[in-house]
Amino acid sequence: MDRLDREILGILQQDARISYRDLGVRVGLSANATADRVRRMRKDGVILGFTVVVDPAADTRGGLVVFIDLTLRQDVTNEEFEQRVARLPRITEVVHVTGEYDYLVRARVADAPALDALLRRLKRETGVAQSSTRLALRSANTP
Template identity: 75%
Template sequence: MDRLDREILGVLQEDARISYRDLGARVGLSANAASDRVGRLRRDGVIRGFTVIVDPAAGTRTGLVVFIDVTLRMDTTNEVFERAVLTLPGITEVVHVTGGHDYLVRATAADTASLDALLRRLRRDAGVAHSNTRVALRAAPAS
């Protein structure tokens, strides 16, 4: 996926109903070239539908992207936490780490209310004692 693909995804996130002609004009392509790229992104699974669901690994996002440092309760095992956290909505990555916390969780949330609900569920359902949340402000595209 290149810079142009990311630009197309950004436009589609703003308006998933945009015509290929207008999409192409926004990113500097013909309507046919824009259609071909969107078709390839769909075949590759980057675009899973036109309800503005985009794979976070593609380097674009909808709503908030957050990084949550997690410390487990003493009565919670790693296995219990991992099983529980992977059932929660918006979780995109769970990494067991060294240092002052047990895990680093990457997640997406539509808004702050959704983030609050996720943090509450982490404590209630996944055995989290303490968490520290950081919100991504922007990401530099990988080359």
């Protein structure tokens, strides 16, 4: 990776939806040269993917944003859990964490019954032994 690659990464971290043309203008390359660099960084594993982050307070879809701490059953591997949980709807993020729990899951559900259904599916289909759920009340936009 050179200076231009690092500059491209910095811009993509701020705006992953920027066009190759606009990105190229900002770093002084053509759109094609910029696209080639981004493709190479994806192929090399520098860029793992593009994610859209939405502030729950600004999201107009409604429903509840929940954070679920999960502990896996002893007979379930991390790889098995991650493959299974990827198939479930409503889950927006899954993070392997340190501490008392194995994973932190972020999800958006319509209401309490939908949350109950999601928790039951997590336990039945993904190998979760224990969970602890918190609701997002609002987003504190801090600098």
